[in-house]
Amino acid sequence: MTSSDNGRERILDAATRLFAAxxxxxxxxxxxxxxxxxxxxxxxxxxxGKRDLYLAVMERAHQAERxxxxxxxxxxxxxxxxxxxxxxxxxxxxxxxxxxxxxWMHRWLSDASDVAHLExxxxxxxxxxxxxxxxxxxPDGVDIExxxxxxxxxxxxxGAGGVLDGDGRRRGMNDPRELARFRAHIxxxxxxAVGLPGQAAG
Amino acid sequence: MTSSDNGRERILDAATRLFAAxxxxxxxxxxxxxxxxxxxxxxxxxxxGKRDLYLAVMERAHQAERxxxxxxxxxxxxxxxxxxxxxxxxxxxxxxxxxxxxxWMHRWLSDASDVAHLExxxxxxxxxxxxxxxxxxxPDGVDIExxxxxxxxxxxxxGAGGVLDGDGRRRGMNDPRELARFRAHIxxxxxxAVGLPGQAAG
DNA sequence: AAATCCCGGTCAAACGATTGATGGAGAGAC
DNA sequence: GTCTCTCCATCAATCGTTTGACCGGGATTT
Numbered sequence: 001m002t003s004s005d006n007g008r009e010r011i012l013d014a015a016t017r018l019f020a021a022x023x024x025x026x027x028x029x030x031x032x033x034x035x036x037x038x039x040x041x042x043x044x045x046x047x048x049g050k051r052d053l054y055l056a057v058m059e060r061a062h063q064a065e066r067x068x069x070x071x072x073x074x075x076x077x078x079x080x081x082x083x084x085x086x087x088x089x090x091x092x093x094x095x096x097x098x099x100x101x102x103x104w105m106h107r108w109l110s111d112a113s114d115v116a117h118l119e120x121x122x123x124x125x126x127x128x129x130x131x132x133x134x135x136x137x138x139p140d141g142v143d144i145e146x147x148x149x150x151x152x153x154x155x156x157x158x159g160a161g162g163v164l165d166g167d168g169r170r171r172g173m174n175d176p177r178e179l180a181r182f183r184a185h186i187x188x189x190x191x192x193a194v195g196l197p198g199q200a201a202g
Numbered sequence: 203m204t205s206s207d208n209g210r211e212r213i214l215d216a217a218t219r220l221f222a223a224x225x226x227x228x229x230x231x232x233x234x235x236x237x238x239x240x241x242x243x244x245x246x247x248x249x250x251g252k253r254d255l256y257l258a259v260m261e262r263a264h265q266a267e268r269x270x271x272x273x274x275x276x277x278x279x280x281x282x283x284x285x286x287x288x289x290x291x292x293x294x295x296x297x298x299x300x301x302x303x304x305x306w307m308h309r310w311l312s313d314a315s316d317v318a319h320l321e322x323x324x325x326x327x328x329x330x331x332x333x334x335x336x337x338x339x340x341p342d343g344v345d346i347e348x349x350x351x352x353x354x355x356x357x358x359x360x361g362a363g364g365v366l367d368g369d370g371r372r373r374g375m376n377d378p379r380e381l382a383r384f385r386a387h388i389x390x391x392x393x394x395a396v397g398l399p400g401q402a403a404g
Numbered sequence: 405a406a407a408t409c410c411c412g413g414t415c416a417a418a419c420g421a422t423t424g425a426t427g428g429a430g431a432g433a434c
Numbered sequence: 435g436t437c438t439c440t441c442c443a444t445c446a447a448t449c450g451t452t453t454g455a456c457c458g459g460g461a462t463t464t
Contacts, residue, residue, distance in 0.1 A: 007413070023311065025227035029450060039415050041452080046413090050450060102311060108363040109225065109307055111372065120370035127366065146387040149365055150356055157355035161310040163347075164329065168322035170313065185348040192394050209439070231424060241441050243426080248439090252424060408463065415456080422449065431440080 008046045010036040015047075016057050020099035023106045024054055051114065058115060061103050062122040068093040069126055073133055080194040083134050087151050087190045091183055094159045095173050101159030108156075139195040147193045151186065158182050210248040212238040217249075218259050222301035225308045226256055253316065260317060263305050264324040270295040271328055275335055282396040285336050289353050289392045293385055296361045297375050303361030310358075341397040349395045353388065360384050 014035035018027040029050050033040045047053035072089035076082040094101050107115060131144050138144045162172025163182075171178040216237035220229040231252050235242045249255035274291035278284040296303050309317060332350050340346045364374025365384075373380040393399075 023225060023227060025225060026312075028448080030448085038413095040450085041416085042414055044451065105307060105311055108359075109304060109311075110228075119366055124366055124368075124370045142390070143383065143387050145365075146383065149359070150352065150387070150391070153355045153359035154352055157310075157351070157359065163351055164321055164326055166326075168326045181345065181348065185345050185352070188344070189352070189391075230422080232422085242424085243442080244440055246425065406464085408461100410461080411459095413457085415454105417453085417455105419452070420450100423447075424445100425447105426445075427443090429440105429442085431438105433438085434436085 007036075007038060007042065011038065011043055011046050011053070012057060012060065015053050016061070016099050016103070019054060019057055019106065020102040024110070029053075055115065058103065058107060058118055061097075061100050062118055064097060065093070065100065066122055066126060069129065073129060078133060078137065080137050080191070080196045083137055083194050084187055084190045084196065086130070086133070087186050088183065090151065091155055091186065094155055095179070098159065098173060101156040104156050105160045134194070137194050142193055142195075147190070151190065154182075154186060154189075209238075209240060209244065213240065213245055213248050213255070214259060214262065217255050218263070218301050218305070221256060221259055221308065222304040226312070231255075257317065260305065260309060260320055263299075263302050264320055266299060267295070267302065268324055268328060271331065275331060280335060280339065282339050282393070282398045285339055285396045286389055286392045286398065288332070288335070289388050290385065292353065293357055293381075293388065296357055297381070300361065300375060303358040306358050307362045336396070339396050344395055344397075349392070353392065356384075356388060356391075 011032060015027070015032045018031055018035060022031075029043050030040050032053070033043045036043070043053070047056065069090065072086055072093075076085045076089070107118075127145070127148060130148050134144050134148070138147070159173050162170045162175075163178065165171050165178075173179050173182075213234060217229070217234045220233055220237060224233075231245050232242050234255070235245045238245070245255070249258065271292065274288055274295075278287045278291070309320075329347070329350060333346050336346050336350070340349070361375050364372045364377075365380065367373050367380075375381050375384075
């Protein structure tokens with residue numbers, strides 16, 4: 001148990017990075033082994049198999065997401081400003097865990113049955129938590145659920161691929177200026193959705 | 203030229219569907235051949251190779267997107283309502299070509315250098331067209347470029363993965379009720395962005 | 405204390421299967 | 435006969451997985 005946890009953890013970290021960057025099919029167990037500084041057989045020994053490893057990676061990512069969102073919900077007031085802050089916290093989370101947006105989108109693009117339970121187990125409950133917190137704040141005529149989906153799509157889209165600047169180059173969350181612009185946009189988007197008066201122009 | 207175009211076209215269609223559903227790495231040339239009712243060697247004969255085939259698929263998809271967007275821009279008035287209609291037209295396009303959102307997102311998740319030229323050649327010009335059309339309509343303090351990115355992220359996210367209903371099941375563009383809900387949401391989102399008075403509640 | 409056993413962790417090597425690609429031969433149109 | 439299109443057979447490379455052995459150290463036995 002001295003270096004075993006170390007090995008398993010290194011494998012999980014490497015797999016997380018590679019699955020996020022290259023997708024499931026684009027990542028080989030040998031890549032993961034090399035990135036973790038271990039042998040292919042050791043990866044199989046710790047993870048049981050590529051598919052099991054992927055499931056473990058997704059499980060850990062979802063747990064981190066749930067913890068972050070529950071923590072944010074506990075600290076944020078249940079009013080309009082609180083909802084704006086909540087979206088901001090989620091962006092913080094994606095900045096701290098840059099692999100998660102890509103991991104999420106790759107997973108979202110496939111509908112493999114063996115990861116479907118993650119949606120019932122994690123995604124749907126989190127969606128319900130956020131929606132029920134926002135319901136009493138949002139004015140009539142606004143589709144809260146789709147507002148939340150919009151935040152998710154935008155944050156994951158920006159986090160995983162960034163945007164194209166004027167020269168056609170990608171700019172993403174690692175670009176402070178672009179991140180600030182994205183934050184301002186989401187802040188205004190949420191603010192208008194919850195009926196807050198217009199923010200100061202960014 | 204009698205049945206050759208037929209063969210090449212069948213291959214391109216099959217490849218488009220499979221690349222959209224399974225991604226580049228998740229699709230094999232044999233799958234494409236089988237889906238097209240042809241032999242693997244025939245695929246190589248017409249397409250030259252898997253990578254060239256993928257490039258051809260992406261090129262065709264982007265051309266269709268450009269044609270649709272240019273057509274929509276030509277027919278739509280240059281005012282607030284026109285911008286709402288423009289977003290609606292783009293949703294129409296994604297409904298007619300259900301593979302495109304997934305194709306787009308898969309491509310967006312990878313940063314392969316041999317497809318990077320597509321961004322300068324297609325994506326950036328289209329973005330510029332839409333942004334310049336919307337600029338004179340949008341009130342101050344709104345980040346037009348990010349509003350357009352929001353439409354793109356939402357439409358592709360919804361088109362490629364759908365949303366989770368109350369039971370954790372996926373609902374997407376093939377579900378008329380969910381599509382209508384999505385349309386209403388985007389319509390309201392664009393309407394508020396261009397400073398239009400609140401729409402009737404959906 | 406010394407010798408023995410056991411076991412979790414790691415490795416090189418190999419497994420069968422599948423990958424993208426190619427060469428050569430056959431079929432049909434002109 | 436020539437050209438276009440298609441298929442069968444095969445290639446080397448890589449895939450995920452398994453095997454059998456080796457190392458190190460704690461427990462057990464003598």
